[in-house]
Amino acid sequence: MSKNLSRREIITRAVYAVGGAATFASVQACGSSAATTTTTPTTGPTPKDFPYEQHLPAGYRLDPAAVKEPAYHAYYEADGGCCHGSYSALMKHLAATAGAPFDQLPADFGRFGAGGIAGYGSICGSLLGGLLVINQIVSDKTARNAMMTDLLRWYEGASFPSYTPATVDAAETGKTTLDFSAANLVNLQTTPGSHLCHASVSGWCAARGVAANGPDKLARCSRLTADVAAKVAEMINTYLASTTTPKTYAAAAIDSRSNTCLGCHPKTSTTRPVASGMACTPCHSNQSLPSTHPVIP
Amino acid sequence: MSKNLSRREIITRAVYAVGGAATFASVQACGSSAATTTTTPTTGPTPKDFPYEQHLPAGYRLDPAAVKEPAYHAYYEADGGCCHGSYSALMKHLAATAGAPFDQLPADFGRFGAGGIAGYGSICGSLLGGLLVINQIVSDKTARNAMMTDLLRWYEGASFPSYTPATVDAAETGKTTLDFSAANLVNLQTTPGSHLCHASVSGWCAARGVAANGPDKLARCSRLTADVAAKVAEMINTYLASTTTPKTYAAAAIDSRSNTCLGCHPKTSTTRPVASGMACTPCHSNQSLPSTHPVIP
Numbered sequence: 001m002s003k004n005l006s007r008r009e010i011i012t013r014a015v016y017a018v019g020g021a022a023t024f025a026s027v028q029a030c031g032s033s034a035a036t037t038t039t040t041p042t043t044g045p046t047p048k049d050f051p052y053e054q055h056l057p058a059g060y061r062l063d064p065a066a067v068k069e070p071a072y073h074a075y076y077e078a079d080g081g082c083c084h085g086s087y088s089a090l091m092k093h094l095a096a097t098a099g100a101p102f103d104q105l106p107a108d109f110g111r112f113g114a115g116g117i118a119g120y121g122s123i124c125g126s127l128l129g130g131l132l133v134i135n136q137i138v139s140d141k142t143a144r145n146a147m148m149t150d151l152l153r154w155y156e157g158a159s160f161p162s163y164t165p166a167t168v169d170a171a172e173t174g175k176t177t178l179d180f181s182a183a184n185l186v187n188l189q190t191t192p193g194s195h196l197c198h199a200s201v202s203g204w205c206a207a208r209g210v211a212a213n214g215p216d217k218l219a220r221c222s223r224l225t226a227d228v229a230a231k232v233a234e235m236i237n238t239y240l241a242s243t244t245t246p247k248t249y250a251a252a253a254i255d256s257r258s259n260t261c262l263g264c265h266p267k268t269s270t271t272r273p274v275a276s277g278m279a280c281t282p283c284h285s286n287q288s289l290p291s292t293h294p295v296i297p
Numbered sequence: 298m299s300k301n302l303s304r305r306e307i308i309t310r311a312v313y314a315v316g317g318a319a320t321f322a323s324v325q326a327c328g329s330s331a332a333t334t335t336t337t338p339t340t341g342p343t344p345k346d347f348p349y350e351q352h353l354p355a356g357y358r359l360d361p362a363a364v365k366e367p368a369y370h371a372y373y374e375a376d377g378g379c380c381h382g383s384y385s386a387l388m389k390h391l392a393a394t395a396g397a398p399f400d401q402l403p404a405d406f407g408r409f410g411a412g413g414i415a416g417y418g419s420i421c422g423s424l425l426g427g428l429l430v431i432n433q434i435v436s437d438k439t440a441r442n443a444m445m446t447d448l449l450r451w452y453e454g455a456s457f458p459s460y461t462p463a464t465v466d467a468a469e470t471g472k473t474t475l476d477f478s479a480a481n482l483v484n485l486q487t488t489p490g491s492h493l494c495h496a497s498v499s500g501w502c503a504a505r506g507v508a509a510n511g512p513d514k515l516a517r518c519s520r521l522t523a524d525v526a527a528k529v530a531e532m533i534n535t536y537l538a539s540t541t542t543p544k545t546y547a548a549a550a551i552d553s554r555s556n557t558c559l560g561c562h563p564k565t566s567t568t569r570p571v572a573s574g575m576a577c578t579p580c581h582s583n584q585s586l587p588s589t590h591p592v593i594p
Contacts, residue, residue: 047344050403079438106347112432118445121573122420122492135409141376148415195419198573205570212570273502273509276418276495288585 044100051139053240053247056098061240064233067093068163071126071229075222076171082197083113083125085225090133090232102136116197124197126225127155130232137236140246147235149277150251152195154231156279159189160204161223163230169222175215178208180223188220193282260296341397348436350537350544353395358537361530364390365460368423368526372519373468379494380410380422382522387430387529399433413494421494423522424452427529434533437543444532446574447548449492451528453576456486457501458520460527466519472512475505477520485517490579557593 045055071089074080087110095103110132112118113125131148138144164182178188190207192200201212201221210216239249261284265274274280286296342352368386371377384407392400407429409415410422428445435441461479469477475485487504489497498509498518507513536546558581562571571577583593 046401048401048403050405104343104345106345108347109432111438112428112441112445115572117420117428117449118442119572119574120446120449120492121571121575122449123414131409131414135406141408144409145415148409149417152414152417152419195417198571198575202569202571202573206568209567210570211565211567212572213564217572267510268508270506270508271503272499273507274418274495274499275412275416275509275514276499277416278418278495283580284585287587288581290584 047101047104049101051135051137052101053137053139055101056137056240060098061237062090062093062097062233064230064237067229067233068226069166072163072165072222072226073167073169075225076169076218079111079114081111081114081125082221082225082228083110083117083129084108085129085222086110086126086229086232087113087129087132089226089229090130093233094133105136121198121201122196124155124192124195124200124224124228126221126228127152127195130228133232134236138239138247138249140248143239143242143247143249146249146251147239150249151228151232151235152278153252155195155228156193156282157191158227158231159186159191160200160227161185161189161220163223163226165223165226172215172219172222176219177210177214178216178219180219185223193279195278199282264294344398344401346398348433349398350434350436352398353434353537357395358534359387359390359394359530361527361534364526364530365523366463369460369462369519369523370464370466372522373466373515376408376411378408378411378422379518379522379525380407380414380426381405382426382519383407383423383526383529384410384426384429386523386526387427390530391430402433418495418498419493421452421489421492421497421521421525423518423525424449424492427525430529431533435536435544435546437545440536440539440544440546443546443548444536447546448525448529448532449575450549452492452525453490453579454488455524455528456483456488457497457524458482458486458517460520460523462520462523469512469516469519473516474507474511475513475516477516482520490576492575496579561591 045052049055067089070092071085074088075082075085077084088107091102091105091107091109095105095107110125110129113123113128116122116124117128130151134144134147134151138147161180162185164180164185168180180188188208190204192203194200194203201217204220205212205217208216208220235249239247242248261280262274265272267273267275281296289296342349346352364386367389368382371385372379372382374381385404388399388402388404388406392402392404407422407426410420410425413419413421414425427448431441431444431448435444458477459482461477461482465477477485485505487501489500491497491500498514501517502509502514505513505517532546536544539545558577559571562569564570564572578593583590586593
């Protein structure tokens with residue numbers, strides 16, 4: 001155990017002794033050999049020693065900038081997609097920089113989540129991949145729930161896509177009809193409103209006038225995957241920086257997209273109870289509610 | 298490796314030599330010692346050797362009946378819930394009857410999924426727990442996607458709850474207001490329509506006239522968790538029984554709850570594309586669509 005910990009401490013010191021993203025990137029550049037030294041530990045934490053926050057070296061932080069490009073490219077892998085993009089980018093980063101037990105887990109675990117789980121249009125796979133990583137680290141239930149709801153809420157209101165890859169993936173070169181250049185990206189952004197894949201994708205594609213199964217959709221979702229992966233890394237860092245025992249995470253307040261609804265639809269109602277944390281109005285708008293329903297302000 | 302395989306073969310032979318659920322239950326009854334022999338293998342498959350179908354002994358099958366009672370009780374654990382219920386029941390069953398690498402993974406991984414992920418009201422946690430287990434076993438992408446969409450579709454149209462526990466959990470004794478006896482359970486059933494927690498729970502609670510955070514809701518969802526866990530075990534068995542290479546899984550046909558919609562909203566549309574596998578009409582009913590929308594037959 002001490003042998004393993006000291007090995008990880010060496011990596012951590014190399015990453016943080018000087019500090020900053022540039023230094024981190026240089027360590028990452030020669031990361032393949034560092035990763036090799038941690039893939040087959042003979043002692044130390046195993047996947048069963050869950051959750052894994054307890055095995056992170058003191059002061060450990062992820063590099064949010066470093067997970068974006070791998071997340072973007074993993075999206076385009078065969079049997080890849082959004083969940084594989086965010087999950088594999090974060091897990092490989094953790095395996096390379098924190099070692100065991102992250103390096104003992106399969107980076108391919110997120111492939112099932114593409115298209116809102118097996119193409120079903122449920123929860124956005126990039127979110128699900130991120131949630132699965134948060135779940136592996138955060139040990140306190142209250143903080144875990146706060147982080148998860150915060151990530152989901154953030155997604156509903158964020159403008160996607162925002163990441164511009166360093167290298168455009170070969171899979172999209174010459175195929176997109178929209179201008180995904182860094183200068184024009186802001187003109188392609190919408191807020192999903194919902195954390196569900198089919199609402200997020202359909203809304204963006206309709207706004208942009210493109211099909212939901214074409215190269216423009218792929219270019220949008222691959223960049224969104226990078227955005228979400230980086231957000232998850234930032235959130236985990238915020239949690240790890242907490243100095244309380246147990247660590248805490250301050251989620252953003254639930255906004256008016258639910259508050260006006262839950263006044264009449266509390267969990268405790270015996271006629272129309274609603275147990276939900278997500279924003280109501282993107283799905284249940286005035287337009288979609290029966291005429292007998294009070295108008296939502 | 299051969300040492301480990303032969304150990305697992307011995308367990309498999311003990312379970313299947315005579316066959317049938319009764320024999321299986323007897324083996325389970327003395328399962329603690331069997332589990333002990335497989336928890337710390339010195340050789341054999343590890344969690345990284347993913348997916349795990351390749352490590353299952355020939356002819357291996359789960360016992361769907363055996364996962365129900367553990368799933369029901371795990372729901373009531375502190376920081377338990379629906380996702381922990383289905384996930385832990387299936388994983389502990391796999392660990393006890395198939396050994397590595399299932400016995401090297403944390404059975405607590407599903408706690409985050411309660412209440413549609415951290416109480417957010419998204420995908421029903423019992424489904425998410427089941428999907429995470431299917432994902433660990435099924436190696437073929439086409440079969441994996443077919444199984445996952447089939448599970449989600451089945452849930453939308455199934456009548457819940459249907460399981461009656463052998464022993465009512467102490468947490469609900471004397472607290473429920475409805476009659477959850479086996480004879481009356483059929484009178485408490487509804488079909489969720491949606492795979493989302495908040496729609497599933499709200500619909501059932503409104504139909505039964507109970508709150509979404511009270512003991513009746515817990516009694517419903519704990520039994521539903523057992524139903525879903527058993528369904529997942531049945532589906533994995535169906536997949537394992539496939540004799541093709543790669544194995545196949547025949548999903549039920551997508552029914553009229555989507556077909557009439559996708560005619561006007563195909564993925565390929567550039568005005569209103571929808572990429573989704575779920576039933577549309579439970580959320581997008583005639584009542585909820587704008588007056589300019591054609592009436593859904």
